[in-house]
Amino acid sequence: MNVWRRLTGPRRALALAGAGALVAGGLVTLPGTAAQAATQCDIAYTSNDWPGGFTASVTIKNVGDALNGWTLGWTFANSSQRVQQGWSATFTQSGSQVTARSLSYNGTLATGASTSIGFNGAWSGSNPKPTSFTLNGVVCNGGTTPPTDPPTDPPTDPPTDPPTDPPTDPPTNPPGTKVDNPYAGVRGYVNPEWKAKADAETGGSRVSNNPTAVWLDRIAAINGTPDSSSNGAFGVKEHLDEALRQGAGYIQFVIYNLPGRDCSALASNGELGPDELPKYKAQYIDPIAAIQGQSKYSSLRIVNIIEIDSLPNLVTNTSDQAGGTVMCDTVKANGAYVNGVGYALAKLGAIGNVYNYIDAGHHGWLGWDSNFVPTSNILKTAAVASGSTVNNVHGFITNTANYSALQEPHFKVTDNVNGTSVRQSKWVDWNFYVDELSFAQAFRNQLVSVGFNSNIGMLIDTSRNGWGGSARPTGPGATTSVDTYVNGGRIDRRAHLGNWCNQAGAGLGERPRATPATGIDAYVWVKPPGESDGSSKEIPNNEGKGFDRMCDPTYGGNARNGNNPSGALGDAPISGAWFSAQFQELMRNAYPAL
Template identity: 60%
Template sequence: MSRTRTAMFAALAFLAGTSGTAYASVPSTDAGISAIPCTVDYKVQNQWDTGFTAAVTVTNNGSAKSSWAVKWSYAGNQKVTSGWNAKISQSGTAVTANNETYNGSLATGGSVSFGFNGSYSGSNAVPAAFTLDGVTCNVDDGGGGGDNGGGGNNGGGGTGSRVDNPYVGAKVYVNPEWSANAAAEPGGSRVSNQPTGVWLDRIAAINGASGHMGLRAHLDAALAQKGSNEEVIQLVIYDLPGRDCSALASNGELGPTDIDKYKTQFIDPIAAILADPKYASLRIVNTIELDSLPNLITNTGSKATATPACDTMLANGNYQKGVSYALAKLGAIPNVYNYLDAGHHGWLGWDDNFGPTATLFKQVATSNGATVDDVQGFITNTANYSALKENNFTINDTVNGTSVRQSKWVDWNRYVDELSYAQAFRNQAVSVGFNSNIGMLIDTSRNGWGGTARPAGPGPQTSVDAYVNGGRYDRRIHVGNWCNQAGAGLGERPQANPAPGIDAYVWMKPPGESDGASSAIPNDEGKGFDRMCDPTYTGNPRNNNNMSGALPNAPLSGHWFSAEFQQLMQNAYPPLS
């Protein structure tokens, strides 16, 4: 809900719509804007039970300024908790916003914008009056005439239309926190300058949790890295109600019915920050809600892999509602690029999963205010291990008259690697109604499978299983294994436009961050213990009752796992120099 006050005369009639949104009615006049020394546009962009986000735009109609101070007072108990593009202080109900060093100049007729987060209880009334350097704004002082130039209330937005592929011609943000962890490892400086995703996996992560950088800090750092170039920053939007209904290690903080909390306390504050004009020059890539929609395809109903939690999420529709809301809200920002998670070939590559997944995505992308224009593409293999390209066998090979599809490893899948799957999924998505210029991302952070275990050629043709198992790069016990996999290596380094239909290879999952704990660890992050992260676990129907293949002594998901990082570097393919 948005609240605005753009008051240009002392006597204004405030109107209340049925939605409760407050806005100003400005009567027409022949008096010029020079009669008004300054105007202040104050908007409550988002509001939830105890807090709100506001944007303020100040227009100076007087003489040019080299510094400025805007002041107002609240009628209630509102408190400013954090701000941007201005130094904001508060004493009692009185608030003062002073310029930053970089935006002190305010020309005649010029405008400047800043914003802040605040807390409140009870009502959150718009301030009644504002001053700029002690002069009351929004009041006609009876001065000169001229044409009323009007002026909008948009207060920000992007610098232009989206480009077709945000990665082309752009640097990609290097997360300084991950970079420091990588550089601190022996040999880690070889990859510590690589770009990785920033995970927003709980509400507290927006402002910074457990001493880590918050979203604004990352965006500010991206601006500093950008300089005069184009810059992509990669975010993982990951906090749906009932998150990841088939795995405990990545369960989230929100319960199955917390859809309103997801919207108002997670997506809305993120959107408000991303829409700040300060960040309009960045290309912001959002990976939207990993594992959510694919779970509704494969882990519900009468399937052997079904779970009660996934059945609950299918029934209440909150995965679909949450994803469509995120797409619509974030997609409205001109410099944002949304990529929906499309699982990986070892999850959705079978005929009865592949087509229905694309159809479900289309339904979600055209509901609750979202449109296909809010989707710039899809990402596969996020935080997974599926090999990018298997060169030693193809889906069309046969051994003694038996198709590769009949091998235990492929198990009638239509695809044997991520590149073929991603390219085919892109075509399927276009066929069901997504825009023809969508692109794919493939997470190659942990799918290199190099080192001494990497086969040099095809396996023996004594049987189809020997042929596939002897030649496959992916050395997992089963394609359904996903937690801290033994033997994995870093994959292709991040790069733009590497293959037809592929926007980029990315390291969306930061290498060295755990998938989940090997044993139960009490925590306040909403993360459960998943036996798939236990190296002694003998499996379940989702991995055909095989061993988990997980490394021992792993910490909670998202926490630094030195032994894994060392393994990833050792087994990197292409190898590290």
């Protein structure tokens, strides 16, 4: 029996908006045409500045008649201010004049509706915020109707009270009231840092508006790390503020910094040693909880994905297992994983609008009976450790940052070929499950049986398990043998289910959506497509990330993957850094196709 482990590293991306809001809307006098009377807007412009650069977010609120397509314009006061890279609109700039045109998905704005756009920019000398905007050629005045006849003398005094900011909180259930499924009925947060990188890729705008998770893979990520290759300028607070500006209903964070993190692999090792649980609590979990618990965010459904790649390692990758490691032995013996997860659940679960989902591996890791029940037991142990209870667990997630097919349509685990069970094929290798959906639904039942609440929901990460393209089988394989039958028909084209790093031939999977199947709260993109799983060769870095041979395309494998080739793409950066070649391959092989 092959028992391995691994998934992938973290992440996030580029840079984006931030600070104080400026509302445009001074009174103007205009000729009173019907077109002008029908178009009006209120603009909130915010920026996050640093020497030589800035990120801006612009919220457009339509306070006139309904719009079907819009063009926003403004003029920078400083001729050095330049738009470099934008999202959610098509940006052009001529001299100091900037134009942003709507895209197909956000051009329709009903009366009272808002949409947000943003861009990265450059400046020198100074970076003043623009104070006047036009929408479809009409100067925005915040909704104040100009007089039919312009006054003969202009007013001598400006209005004493400037317009207020547009509302930032989306309508939700009363603050602190948990819903059964936090993904249902609301829009997800689109991380503009990841979106900017995706939009910079040819064809990337086709997928860049999907919600992805924000990975908090070290203490510095809490406040943002703009100089990192794999993190963005935004910290937890900036992401939450941007989610409010977007009118998002939910936002997803990955809590990922356990002591001795990822004890069975090297590519996504962490910054904390196995004995640094007090530091994990005081300097990592406590500050995250303090920010997420602020009352201004109570209308957001905050989803925390708890400690990827952790608790199942205590079952499958200790020294009594094939490929076991000393580090896994250490964190099992000292309780770092169990107590760290328990503390995170208790601290974050105490916040009324927070939903915790614990990582639960994937079918190619835990689908054997020797792993299935023991892992459910260790998950229960962690859920009631360090003062936590099962009530702090809203559900579980499978296939995080992995590649396991959502469904295998051309063979079932109960199939037989010439009297031989599919379970005896080299690919299935006696596993009880052949795809993620059947595993997630069965594992949910198992978790309930060991004491978790009966209404827990499952998430499945579908960011990279589409396996489309020309290599996707259209029917079952030949019945010459059980292996030809399975290999000829399987959607998952990896050399082995244990391969986890930057897999060649993989594609984007199902787009994020709520309640797709029984027991499943949502299909999600927790691993942001295009972010590397690990470097294909050793690359020095200050993030504690090592080099794992499973990310080396020349590697011939080990006991965990049946001594098969790694299947990894070449020229990969460290985990979490942007990997353009992988992003393009994921789009080419997307299923459903783009």
